[in-house]
Amino acid sequence: MQTSVAQFAVKSVAVAAVLAATSLNASALTILGGPITGSSFTDVTIGTISVGALSEVTGSLFAATNVTFPAPFNLSLTLDQVTFISGTVGSLVGDLDASAAGFHFTNVAAGNYIVKASGTLDGLGQYSNLALVGANYSVTPVPEPETYALLLAGLGIIGFVASRRKAS
Secondary structure, eight states, X not given: OHHHHHHHHHHHHHHHHHHHHHTTOOEEEEEEEEEEXXXXXXXXXXXXXXXXXXXXXXXXXXXXXXXXEOTTTOEEEEOOOEXXXXXXXXXXXXXXXXXXXXXXXXXXXXXXXXXXXXXXXXXXXXXXXXXXXXXXXXXXXXXXXXXXXXXXXXXXXXXXXXXXXXXO
């Protein structure tokens, strides 16, 4: 009888761990803004990050350095290198490192956040002063306190039942 209670407890803990892990599911996405022309750009809209519930948002700005067109065109273009001066994600204030073009925000409320960037182009591409910019990001839901409370209550009940069965 003790073995079955122990097995039940282990299985319950495993199921609880899997459920907790799936609540932390992250989705990695990429948004691509329009082409940038000129030697510099200011507050160009790259796209929108949609957040469905309280979450962590992590990502980075990027610039494509090459663009390849498949058959029948068979064309490859070298674009300018981009140096990002600043970037914004909606009105979020916090960890936004423009020099590394990365960002990380915690406890982001549900909503849509417009991503904008500013920077300069080096003018050394095949077509001078042309670049494509975008952002890679992931949104990771933050478990609400109720999730942890239910998990701990369930584990407490399992422990209580196991200790009562072990005593008898």
